[in-house]
Amino acid sequence: MRRKYSRNSGSARRGERILKKETIERIRKFSADRNWEQYHSPANLAKSIAIEAGELLECYQWSEEADPEHVRQELADVIVYCRNMLDALGLDEDEIVNAKMNQNEKEYPVEKSYGNNRKYTEL
Amino acid sequence: MRRKYSRNSGSARRGERILKKETIERIRKFSADRNWEQYHSPANLAKSIAIEAGELLECYQWSEEADPEHVRQELADVIVYCRNMLDALGLDEDEIVNAKMNQNEKEYPVEKSYGNNRKYTEL
Amino acid sequence: MRRKYSRNSGSARRGERILKKETIERIRKFSADRNWEQYHSPANLAKSIAIEAGELLECYQWSEEADPEHVRQELADVIVYCRNMLDALGLDEDEIVNAKMNQNEKEYPVEKSYGNNRKYTEL
Amino acid sequence: MRRKYSRNSGSARRGERILKKETIERIRKFSADRNWEQYHSPANLAKSIAIEAGELLECYQWSEEADPEHVRQELADVIVYCRNMLDALGLDEDEIVNAKMNQNEKEYPVEKSYGNNRKYTEL
Numbered sequence: 001m002r003r004k005y006s007r008n009s010g011s012a013r014r015g016e017r018i019l020k021k022e023t024i025e026r027i028r029k030f031s032a033d034r035n036w037e038q039y040h041s042p043a044n045l046a047k048s049i050a051i052e053a054g055e056l057l058e059c060y061q062w063s064e065e066a067d068p069e070h071v072r073q074e075l076a077d078v079i080v081y082c083r084n085m086l087d088a089l090g091l092d093e094d095e096i097v098n099a100k101m102n103q104n105e106k107e108y109p110v111e112k113s114y115g116n117n118r119k120y121t122e123l
Numbered sequence: 124m125r126r127k128y129s130r131n132s133g134s135a136r137r138g139e140r141i142l143k144k145e146t147i148e149r150i151r152k153f154s155a156d157r158n159w160e161q162y163h164s165p166a167n168l169a170k171s172i173a174i175e176a177g178e179l180l181e182c183y184q185w186s187e188e189a190d191p192e193h194v195r196q197e198l199a200d201v202i203v204y205c206r207n208m209l210d211a212l213g214l215d216e217d218e219i220v221n222a223k224m225n226q227n228e229k230e231y232p233v234e235k236s237y238g239n240n241r242k243y244t245e246l
Numbered sequence: 247m248r249r250k251y252s253r254n255s256g257s258a259r260r261g262e263r264i265l266k267k268e269t270i271e272r273i274r275k276f277s278a279d280r281n282w283e284q285y286h287s288p289a290n291l292a293k294s295i296a297i298e299a300g301e302l303l304e305c306y307q308w309s310e311e312a313d314p315e316h317v318r319q320e321l322a323d324v325i326v327y328c329r330n331m332l333d334a335l336g337l338d339e340d341e342i343v344n345a346k347m348n349q350n351e352k353e354y355p356v357e358k359s360y361g362n363n364r365k366y367t368e369l
Numbered sequence: 370m371r372r373k374y375s376r377n378s379g380s381a382r383r384g385e386r387i388l389k390k391e392t393i394e395r396i397r398k399f400s401a402d403r404n405w406e407q408y409h410s411p412a413n414l415a416k417s418i419a420i421e422a423g424e425l426l427e428c429y430q431w432s433e434e435a436d437p438e439h440v441r442q443e444l445a446d447v448i449v450y451c452r453n454m455l456d457a458l459g460l461d462e463d464e465i466v467n468a469k470m471n472q473n474e475k476e477y478p479v480e481k482s483y484g485n486n487r488k489y490t491e492l
Contacts, residue, residue, distance in 0.1 A: 017215040018142055026224055034231065035238040039431050042194065043183040046176075047430050049201060050296050053169075053176035054423020060166040061416050062363040062408050068212075071165065075208060076223035078172060079216065082202055091195060092140035093202065100199035101149055108157065115158040117308040162308045170307050173419050177300020184293050185285050185486040240431040263461040265387055272470055280477065281484040288440065289429040292422075295447060299415075299422035306412040317411065318460060322469035324418060325451055325462065331444060335437075338386040339448065346445035347395055354403065361404040 019083075027083050037088075045085040052077040142206075150206050160211075168208040175200040265329075273329050283334075291331040298323040388452075396452050406457075414454040421446040 031037050056074035059066035086093050107120035154160050179197035182189035209216050230243035277283050302320035305312035332339050353366035400406050425443035428435035455462050476489035 034236045043187045050176040050180045053173040057173045058420045064166045072219045076219045096195045096199040113157045280482045289433045296422040296426045299419040303419045310412045318465045322465045342441045342445045359403045
């Protein structure tokens with residue numbers, strides 16, 4: 001039987017729960033050990049992220065409920081390819097995310113966006 | 124004119140270049156301030172990741188070359204929705220990625236995978 | 247205001263409502279006139295289908311309801327790129343769809359699949 | 370060994386090679402026989418198209434070359450879900466494609482688009 005995800009709350013969400021340095025090195029070593037960096041062009045990694053995003057979406061194809069273990073695996077796959085792409089492009093995750101958040105905060109001012117999900121072009 | 128991405132090398136890739144705690148809190152505050160967590164069901168976030176992955180892919184639709192700034196924005200969007208989904212499900216990024224890497228390392232033994240990109244089902 | 251899609255029924259669904267020969271020629275002429283067939287490698291068209299599928303999905307990002315006109319446009323984009331890909335590969339739409347339906351009918355026998363949406367690997 | 374797709378030419382492309390009426394009825398009967406129309410909300414079908422588009426893209430994940438049989442199957446899956454979505458929304462394929470081609474022809478005038486793949490917003 002499939003268990004329903006419930007939104008978690010409280011302390012569980014307060015942790016940063018972020019990748020450790022060793023994990024980032026583990027991801028890099030995994031590709032290096034297999035001589036796979038040759039395949040990791042940015043374009044191939046963009047395809048890979050889209051492919052894994054499709055597999056994550058498949059968990060929810062017919063229902064709002066999904067198998068939690070399957071979801072964890074597919075979300076991890078998306079994250080690993082995002083790390084590969086950051087590395088392939090020499091990007092700093094924190095820098096590009098903050099640059100995007102600057103833009104998001106401008107495009108979605110609180111007073112216009114509160115409690116609605118309209119796109120910024122429709123605000 | 125569009126600049127071509129070249130794979131970066133050396134020291135640039137050695138940094139962890141990972142999200143800071145403040146950035147994770149910034150992502151959470153952005154949604155909370157707009158009362159948007161109501162829309163962040165796991166299924167909606169899986170859709171959102173797929174949608175942004177499609178926009179990232181669009182940067183490479185007709186060419187291996189892409190506009191670097193556009194790529195950074197779209198990759199950041201994928202990462203932000205991944206963070207939203209981790210939060211919505213109460214997941215620890217480091218934990219799920221390491222669990223998946225355990226699996227990857229078993230499915231892709233170095234001696235069988237070195238220098239080829241066959242799927243584990245075809246090894 | 248956004249209208250909700252309701253499933254249509256009866257006679258509206260009974261028509262074949264399929265592309266006319268002239269429309270298929272129009273799609274081909276559109277690319278030929280612009281000298282765009284050079285970009286239509288199967289791999290680029292696979293990306294294009296995924297990109298447009300993401301835009302179609304965006305119509306439903308936060309809701310089961312969508313803007314009907316926007317949906318029609320995005321679904322048409324997916325269909326046009328499917329036609330481009332059939333042409334690029336020299337495939338007969340009717341032939342490949344029937345071959346796949348043969349497979350679907352074997353993998354999903356009515357007695358096991360009636361009223362449930364489990365994947366054939368879980369039947 | 371994987372065969373490389375070559376663009377086909379000449380007479381093979383001149384046929385319409387389009388779904389027959391019986392094939393469209395076969396697709397409808399397949400769902401009806403299994404009582405699956407209950408799952409075919411437009412939003413679920415938009416997800417399904419994106420999922421199958423990801424599987425089609427996977428054929429080209431690391432290479433411009435792909436297994437032809439695999440490509441045919443995945444492209445057929447995209448097409449079948451497009452047919453399901455047309456039916457769920459009561460749309461006429463020919464009508465929505467022609468409406469989109471009207472728009473495409475306006476946004477991409479031959480004199481500005483000939484031999485380049487810039488988006489209409491950049492023309």
